[in-house]
Amino acid sequence: MKFGLLTEGEVPKGLSYSARYHEIIREAVFAEEMGFDFWGTSEQHFVPSAYAVSAPETLYGAVAALTSKITIRHMSVVMLRYNHPIRIAERVATLDILCKGRLELGTARSNNIEYLKAFGVDPVTTREEYRETVEVVVRALMESPFEYHGKFYDFGPTNIVPRLHGPNCPPLYVSATSVETHRSSGELGIGSMTHDNWFGWDYMKQCVSAHKEGLRSAQPIGGLYVINPNLGLLTFPAHVAATRAKAIEEARHSVLGLFNHVSQLYLGLARAEKEKGGTGYSYFEGMEALVEKGSKNIEYLIDNSPTILIGDPEQVIKRIREYEAAGFDEVILKIDGYGHSTVMRSIEMFGKYVFPEFRNPRGIPANDWESVGVPVPSYLL
Template sequence: MKFGLLTEGDTPKGLTHYHRFHELLDEIKFAEDMGFDFWGTSEQHGLPTVAPISAPETLYAAVAMRTNRIKLRHMSILMLTFNHPVRIAERLATLDILSHGRVEFATARSNNPITLDTFGIEASETREQWREGLDATIRALTEDPFQYDGKYYKVKPMSVTPKLYRDKLFPVSVIASSKETFEMAGNAGLGVITNDSYLGWDWVEDGANTYKKAIKQAEPFAPYAVNNTLSFSTFTTNCDVTREKAIEKSAHVAKGFFSLCEMIYTGVEAKAGGQDSSYASGIGQIVTMAKHRDDIEYMSQHTPSVMVGTPDDIIEQVKKLQKLGYDEVIFRIDGFGHEQNKRAIELIGKYVIPEFKSPRSPVWENEYERDYGVTVPSNLL
């Protein structure tokens, strides 16, 4: 089991983006020190509080200069026509050089109606644009000379520079929010990063089964290696010494993120005119979950998108994901304030990650009691 940190620069009212971005750099370096395997952020537009990172390639360069070991995974680059494949390839190769080969690459077609409106993208065309954009980007990174003749991109023969630091292409993944995407990703040999959008554990299990079945007959559509990796990304993760403290310090983030998801579901479905089944099928469940938006403990039990509690609570949910076949868990730890963000990172690094990397180490069991003055979680004894 590998562990990732997702931070999107969540900036509460009253705090500037200047201060939040510099806090973010400190949190990422701290996550590296705490044993996280990889870090990433997503490309978002028009979300000034919850996710204001609109130029992730710039942030990744700053992170590369402040870290040494942790992998840098784009989660994710939008494969839409306003992001030209040649420009994406140039930026990825530059980061690969600066980070000494620590780049990983996840892609998406965007579920943000603000993004689609701003850049004039038809929701019904995003999947087709994603497929062609990814194909062209991979070829731009691996073929010299590179040329392309598609529906959205036409490139005459050219040499894309710089070249990658490494000899082989980095792992390639896609964000999946529907059964169709799980199946497509498996058939295409792509890794999957998913969340259940509050649809519950049955949905999480069904997605894993769909992907694991499809990946057995993978046929990549571009020159990349099969990446048989299934990752689950939370929407809200907060860890503290008691469940009550964790809930108290994260309730506003969990409720706010649910409201954002609700907006995305209804907004994209409206733009797609009922053609996007991945959103249409989830609207009913979102409406049901909206009745419980103030009950964070209920949400934590219903969906792994909300992991809020003690290290014991987090471990229990991660083990459920592991049993279902997930290879990685990505914790979105953001929006609680700089010190609480770091506290959650520290507790996960000290007591959750070691349960899967070096279980039942007497050193960190004793540290839990010594540092926090509470009983060691029962499953760590």
Template sequence: MKFSMIFEAQLADPTVEREHQLFRDSVEQAVLAERMGFDGIWAVEHHSLKWYAHMSAPEIFLTWVAARTSTLRIGHGVVCMPFRFNHPARVAERAATLDLLSGGRLDLGAGRGGTLQETSLCGVDRERTAQEVEEALRIIGAAWQRDELEHHGELLDIDPHPVLPRPAQAPHPPLFLACSREETLARAARLGVGALVMGFAGPESVARMRRTYDAARAERDSAHFVSTEVNDHFSVLCPTIVLDDPERARSVGVRGQRFFAQSIGHWYGGGGVPDEAVVEGADEAAGMRAAEELMVARLHEQDIPVRPSSTATFQADHAYGSAEDAVAYVERLREAGADEIMCLIQMGTVPQEACMETIRQWGEKVIPRFRDDGPRTSVTVRSTPDTTHEGAHP
């Protein structure tokens, strides 16, 4: 079982000063994550999604974190692969550079970045995003298999060119695909890449998605793989806030998730601007239900189908509360088939002190329950370097 964190760079009340502090806080969280025994971090790529995700250049953020750490795996969760966001040859060059400078610690995920807000910024053809993502993965999977890359696909033609530099991990860092629907999971399995399961629907949904992934793995044909290197790693989202006061942790966590749900609903579902007010003592569960009802009403008004995925982000039964609550939730995710627990801690209304305390609680009380090396009782770095994270992702 692996443990990681994912950064959206969410921001309530996004002034310039608060935005700058958000990035400094996120780096501080990532550095502490390594000290507390997390295996890696992931950073999203989104564009122009105010409130929801200010992480538009994850390659810079991840490079800064890599320079501040030594064992932490550094993950693109994900690169927007449509060609007008990022040409696949440029993705390969940047990924190899970060992989070699980090000592082979990079994981590389692909995604569509398919909101109208994002695609309109860069002139991306929304009808081609899935096809472009798959072709980009094939180009990256082949980039260092020979001395020169040559590709003649349905969308791109690349005459022979060397792709420089070469990554530390041969032939390339492990490849992943962002998955929020069962059809995307089946595609990831068929392509031979790992799954980054980004949904909020909980362990029962994760179990169904794992069955979909495994069924596609059992039936796949290696002729469809994007690379000679197959990655079957299954990483799942785990929203969490853990504090000494479990009730406060639940309140802070549910409030943060409501901001997440409202901000993603604004850009993906046509909802209103997220409610940024944090009221001490408020019934956050009731606020979440009211926000969900409002979102459903707006979808009905716009004749947009209300699917389970439309309201999954309003489901608040996650790892909020005490360390024991988090352990129990991880057990459920493990039973559902998770290979990696991808903690979502940094949400728009969650204060920095709550994020840092949650990371400490996971390092001292949660992660050790799933390790063989015993509990971590302080935030000091191990006396001898841990090299188990070097090289390719297991």
């Protein structure tokens, strides 16, 4: 089991963007120290405080310069026309050089109707536009010169500059919420990051099965990259504290805020696409059944949504074991929005009290003071 840290730059009330961005960099550097396998952020737009990173590739350069081991994963480059695929390839190659080959490329189709409206994207065509954009990026990175003639792009022989740090394409992932995207990513030989899974354990298992089914007939684009079978679960969000009560209290505003905001986004996108006769986002309509029960009830959401990972280390470890049993290879921990000092403490607790259970449980001794009858508090920092 691998562990990644996701930040989306949530800015606490009263804080500046400048202060938060420098905190993000310190959190990424500390994540490397605490043993996280990878770190990254998503590409977001038009949300003033909850998702404040609109140009992640710029932020990655700073983190690349201050780290040496942790993998930098671009969690969600939106693969639609407003992000021109040649510009994506140029930025990816540049970042791969800066981090000396530690780059992984996560992609996304977008789940926000406001993005699509602002950038002039038809929600009905996002699946085919995503597929074509990914292909152009891969060919631009791996073929020199490359050319492409399709529905959305038409290029004669072209070279991008610079070239990648090494000879191989960075591992590819897609941020996936639908069963169909899990299946299609498997068919392309792309790793899947299951996220925003508010729809319950049965739906999550359908997504896992669909990805594995797709992998059985995987055909990488042009044979230009190695099949990536990894399946990651994105927690939305994650937090660990010495007690469940403390973890819930510290994360309450972020969990409920995320749920209420995301449910509005998803339902809005499903309705907008339905008005145009599309069905690609219709599964988001399932959020309606959750809103009444979960919009104010964090305990209900924690217990019933696999996407939320909140508790003390023992409870968090138990939940991650369930992810492992369901078929996931990695967990992406969205630790964000609790205030910098609390975020750093959560990162430290994951590194000291959770990761060892999956890497070397025999290295965790019994407590000597308890053996002589003295009660000892758990999870001290």
